[in-house]
Amino acid sequence: MSVMAIGVNGRPFTVDDLEGMPDDGRRYELIDGTLLVSPTPGLRHQKIVAMLLVKLDPSCPTDLHVLPAPFAVRQSKNTELQPDVLVCRDSDLTDKLLPVAPLLAVEILSPSTALYDLNTKKAVYERLGVPTYWVIDPEVPTLTVFEFGADGLYEQTVVVKADEVFEATAPFLVKFSPAELLGTLK
Template sequence: MANDCEGPLYTVEDLEGMPDDGRRYELVDGALHVSPAPGYRHQKVVVKLIVLLDGACPNGLEVLTAPFAVRPSTTLELRPDVLVARCEDLTEKLLPVAPVLAVEVLSPSTAVHDLNTKKAVYERLGVESYWVVDPGELALTAFELDAGGRYEQVAEVKGDDAFDATVPFPVRVVPAGLLGPLRK
């Protein structure tokens, strides 16, 4: 896919020279995307998800958090908030292939990017399951690849409603539980 943005075409080598300033630097087909450091609610959801997923994760899979990179090419590097990958696919520094699950936690500054650009890239890469968590709405939307390799929405739950995931492994997620006392 061509870089449709005006400006230079970036590579992963360029990312390595970016400042360590708390921002998230990602590449989508050579276009640089910079997101501000996540806030408290965002981080709380990520921590709760990591604990929940790690507790249910079977042998052969690993649960990791950003800034661990998914880097399938020299012009594409994403850093999902949470990912689940096959152990044999991982290197010490990155994941060179699609994870089996990518999770993005929405922030006001990243929502459009997460719901559109990243979703399309994860679909193109063949990420089996993609979850989007909205900490403001206490909501989780889950997508899974259908037989044609396109995302189909398989769940949308809010508040105390539960999502009983089967992909990549069985786990129950309740959006309100991801914030604990912060939900009020």
């Protein structure tokens, strides 16, 4: 992942600057005017995204949607994130983006993004008010769940490894193991 803190003409980046970014397979996100550029995801990452969609979508209530990246979560002109997978209310969507916090944001770790996903993005999702944040490590495989605690801050509520079964209650009921998300990959 590369980070660019200086925007156009010495000013921070805005979502308007994202429109001019190349369509090169990389993910371009903004956090408080700082541009984050992630490389094209690898095989394990994409397999987990696909399998997670397969697991979540059939259980998803009709008033909610499960969406993969790229789909923008934009609450301001200087912050736009694209979770690997998100769940949101139908009534919150526009044709182009989600202008409010999703109910669930999921990030799949990769060597180039792990520190950002576990620290910077986690802090931004917390600040934006995303009630549930899942981080999936494709190498182990492990699912870590963060939810708001009594103090209004994220706390790690669950860590599920390999063939252990995770039973989500939020944003809706669904069961799966992290190992299932790799499908036939080992």
